[in-house]
Amino acid sequence: MLHTFVALVEDKPGVLTRVASLFRRLNINIISLTVGHSESQDVSRMTIVAEAASGSGHRIKASLFKLENVLDVDDIGQLSCVCRELALIKVAATPQTRAFIFQLAEVFRAHVVDLAPESLMLEITGVASKIEGLIQVLSEGDNQILEISRTGRMVMRRGQHTSRVLDAMRVPSPEEEPIIPITDTTSGDSGLELISGDPNHPL
Amino acid sequence: MSELPTSAASNPTRLTGAEIVWATLEGEGVRDVFGYPGGAILPVYDALRKYPIRHILVRHEQSAAHAADGYARASGKVGVVVATSGPAATNLVTGIATAMMDSVPMVCITGQVSSKILGTDAFQEVDITGITLPVTKHNFIVTDPKAIGPVLRKAFLIARSGRPGPVLVDITKDAQQGLADFDFAAAAPTPHRPHPMLSAGHAVLSEALGLILSAKRPIILAGHGILESDAMDQVRTLAERLQIPVASTLLGLGAFPASHPLSLGMMGMHGEAWVNQAIQQSDLLIACGMRFDDRVTGVLTRYAPNAKKIHIEIDPAEINKNVKADVALIGDLREILETLLPQIAPRNDSTWIRAVNVLKGDAAVRDIKNLPDLGHLYAAHVIHDLWRATDGKAIVVTDVGQHQMWEAQYYKHESPRTLITSGGLGTMGFALPAAIGAKIACPDKEVWVIAGDGGFQMTSAELSTVVQEHLDIRIAVINNGFLGMVRQWQEFIYERNYACVSILSPDFVKLAGAHGIPGATVRERSQVLPAVADARGCSGPFLINFLVEKEDAVYPMIAPGSALDEMIRRPSNGHNPLLETSEEP
Numbered sequence: 079m080l081h082t083f084v085a086l087v088e089d090k091p092g093v094l095t096r097v098a099s100l101f102r103r104l105n106i107n108i109i110s111l112t113v114g115h116s117e118s119q120d121v122s123r124m125t126i127v128a129e130a131a132s133g134s135g136h137r138i139k140a141s142l143f144k145l146e147n148v149l150d151v152d153d154i155g156q157l158s159c160v161c162r163e164l165a166l167i168k169v170a171a172t173p174q175t176r177a178f179i180f181q182l183a184e185v186f187r188a189h190v191v192d193l194a195p196e197s198l199m200l201e202i203t204g205v206a207s208k209i210e211g212l213i214q215v216l217s218e219g220d221n222q223i224l225e226i227s228r229t230g231r232m233v234m235r236r237g238q239h240t241s242r243v244l245d246a247m248r249v250p251s252p253e254e255e256p257i258i259p260i261t262d263t264t265s266g267d268s269g270l271e272l273i274s275g276d277p278n279h280p281l
Numbered sequence: 282m283s284e285l286p287t288s289a290a291s292n293p294t295r296l297t298g299a300e301i302v303w304a305t306l307e308g309e310g311v312r313d314v315f316g317y318p319g320g321a322i323l324p325v326y327d328a329l330r331k332y333p334i335r336h337i338l339v340r341h342e343q344s345a346a347h348a349a350d351g352y353a354r355a356s357g358k359v360g361v362v363v364a365t366s367g368p369a370a371t372n373l374v375t376g377i378a379t380a381m382m383d384s385v386p387m388v389c390i391t392g393q394v395s396s397k398i399l400g401t402d403a404f405q406e407v408d409i410t411g412i413t414l415p416v417t418k419h420n421f422i423v424t425d426p427k428a429i430g431p432v433l434r435k436a437f438l439i440a441r442s443g444r445p446g447p448v449l450v451d452i453t454k455d456a457q458q459g460l461a462d463f464d465f466a467a468a469a470p471t472p473h474r475p476h477p478m479l480s481a482g483h484a485v486l487s488e489a490l491g492l493i494l495s496a497k498r499p500i501i502l503a504g505h506g507i508l509e510s511d512a513m514d515q516v517r518t519l520a521e522r523l524q525i526p527v528a529s530t531l532l533g534l535g536a537f538p539a540s541h542p543l544s545l546g547m548m549g550m551h552g553e554a555w556v557n558q559a560i561q562q563s564d565l566l567i568a569c570g571m572r573f574d575d576r577v578t579g580v581l582t583r584y585a586p587n588a589k590k591i592h593i594e595i596d597p598a599e600i601n602k603n604v605k606a607d608v609a610l611i612g613d614l615r616e617i618l619e620t621l622l623p624q625i626a627p628r629n630d631s632t633w634i635r636a637v638n639v640l641k642g643d644a645a646v647r648d649i650k651n652l653p654d655l656g657h658l659y660a661a662h663v664i665h666d667l668w669r670a671t672d673g674k675a676i677v678v679t680d681v682g683q684h685q686m687w688e689a690q691y692y693k694h695e696s697p698r699t700l701i702t703s704g705g706l707g708t709m710g711f712a713l714p715a716a717i718g719a720k721i722a723c724p725d726k727e728v729w730v731i732a733g734d735g736g737f738q739m740t741s742a743e744l745s746t747v748v749q750e751h752l753d754i755r756i757a758v759i760n761n762g763f764l765g766m767v768r769q770w771q772e773f774i775y776e777r778n779y780a781c782v783s784i785l786s787p788d789f790v791k792l793a794g795a796h797g798i799p800g801a802t803v804r805e806r807s808q809v810l811p812a813v814a815d816a817r818g819c820s821g822p823f824l825i826n827f828l829v830e831k832e833d834a835v836y837p838m839i840a841p842g843s844a845l846d847e848m849i850r851r852p853s854n855g856h857n858p859l860l861e862t863s864e865e866p
Binding site: 140 | 410
């Protein structure tokens with residue numbers, strides 16, 4: 079299954095290698111990894127999505143904490159959180175075929191961020207399924223996709239009373255899918271873990 | 282030079298980076314280091330004369346790492362290695378990995394080319410922090426003399442805190458040559474952050490207590506963590522209070538006295554039959570500072586099927602890795618036992634330990650010690666006699682293989698840190714250099730090397746180090762002309778296809794003699810004790826070449842894929858089975 083970890087790490091050379099090397103050593107494939115600045119100075123925030131056996135979350139988290147440069151780890155399981163990915167998609171489009179792409183962009187709430195005689199570039203933000211939806215529709219059409227760049231998943235836990243606050247503020251929830259889809263059905267047994275869960279608090 | 286800042290540590294002193302290295306080591310209480318000089322570490326060696334630290338020159342950097350490892354295991358202190366860049370640094374890797382697998386605190390200092398030419402493939406440049414990343418607890422590269430003190434102090438803290446392990450500090454040559462203010466006290470690291478997933482709260486403790494008090498057939502699994510946590514007394518108290526038998530891992534031997542009536546001995550692949558049978562019959566395993574290694578459990582699906590498991594362990598990543606814990610107490614073993622013990626009242630029900638002792642009877646019949654002596658010399662006899670001759674009080678440093686298992690079976694260790702052996706990584710060539718470290722750490726203790734003819738040849742160059750450093754180390758080579766453990770697997774599992782395991786050795790006594798070390802060759806049982814007495818009476822090092830039965834096997838053995846009680850036993854059908862194998866056409 080897919081696991082998502084948020085790790086706060088020291089912003090130093092070599093830290094990314096240490097984190098990546100841990101997953102390599104455990105024979106776990108990293109699906110996506112995003113790194114950037116966090117709210118604290120000298121602290122980077124990583125969001126790591128990895129394919130691993132269902133019960134391996136505890137050990138991965140514990141092993142991450144054993145790295146000296148790792149300050150905090152959150153294992154985002156079924157927790158309520160906001161999950162986003164950003165993608166830039168360059169599509170071949172002539173002045174004659176642009177209109178169709180514009181329509182699609184509107185449906186998917188993507189933005190056109192570059193326009194050239196032979197191509198245009200779309201920027202889309204959302205959960206992975208939304209981005210994949212756009213890519214699928216684009217590739218089913220006549221317009222060839224030239225390049226795709228995706229950031230991978232970024233997640234942040236929701237505040238404890240987010241929905242009530244949002245209601246009170248009459249702000250609509252920004253997305254239909256607030257919870258990370260963890261319905262991935264691949265068994266994904268990497269051979270790492272035999273047994274599941276937090277030892278004293280099994281799910 | 283009298284500007285050493287150790288006592289007046291709050292007074293910053295202007296030192297070179299190289300001097301800071303030694304001053305920091307001195308401040309950390311280091312008295313001995315193991316190393317080998319070379320280009321990129323020359324400034325550090327140049328500054329050594331100003332500091333009261335003993336340097337032991339080894340013959341290969343791998344041995345420096347093993348020696349520091351043996352030093353740490355024998356003393357409980359942090360072992361320190363110094364080596365230059367490039368090939369010296371890569372030579373350390375096996376020794377570092379050995380220490381990592383067995384949680385041994387160690388600090389390795391390597392020289393590195395100057396920071397200005399880092400990454401240019403300069404002479405003897407190698408990315409040693411990259412190479413050692415997966416086999417160190419942490420590593421650093423230092424390019425600024427100001428950082429040397431704080432980084433080294435941090436390295437010591439990391440090496441010995443929590444679950445101990447090796448730390449490597451790579452220091453560029455220009456950082457060693459540059460000047461910086463040094464203040465030992467000010468270089469103190471921030472306190473170690475305990476692993477955030479430690480968990481031994483009230484609820485789990487009382488759950489564990491309930492299991493312990495209601496168990497009918499409990500067993501304590503005594504691991505290396507008992508030594509690291511200094512919890513020998515607490516484990517013993519727990520065992521005695523509830524009459525719980527104690528089974529040991531290889532690295533746990535010595536944590537519980539072998540002569541104690543509740544001591545079962547070693548568990549696992551070559552553990553005694555009654556130990557593994559008892560574990561399979563048990564209804565509660567109390568795992569103390571051990572990690573359910575595959576050599577301990579046999580096939581996991583049938584491991585201790587009737588037992589609940591309480592896993593007491595400081596490393597959260599070990600919990601549920603191999604064996605599912607019913608209750609996990611994650612934290613310092615000693616603290617946890619000290620919390621539990623006041624709630625446990627003494628009980629005098631010896632039903633279970635008596636049942637376990639019944640299992641011993643069958644094993645005794647098969648024990649090679651009790652088989653008729655037909656003039657052959659068996660390694661088990663040698664080790665048994667060595668144990669008697671040394672009164673079980675020597676520090677024994679073993680290599681890896683059959684002799685290692687026989688040592689674990691037949692040398693009864695009464696006190697902690699008296700068996701030094703490479704358990705997790707199983708590093709051949711470990712014994713002699715590690716014994717050098719153990720002897721430096723404990724000069725007043727009797728130190729014996731027990732090594733096979735294969736492993737001994739991997740690092741036998743260290744005989745020179747033994748002589749140069751005037752070390753009184755006794756060496757027993759268990760010589761069967763084979764890479765014995767591999768040969769045993771080929772005998773049991775590969776239809777006796779003895780591929781590449783017959784190994785020629787030099788005359789070890791002559792080899793020792795070439796170093797000025799006296800020695801003796803022993804072929805018969807009757808010569809064992811006299812030779813051991815000669816070795817013990819000798820004022821310097823001594824080597825005994827024991828020519829033992831060529832095709833003896835370590836019994837019992839759990840073949841890969843078998844459960845703990847599915848052992849290959851030593852045959853006991855009236856005649857000596859060993860004669861058959863020794864007369865192999």
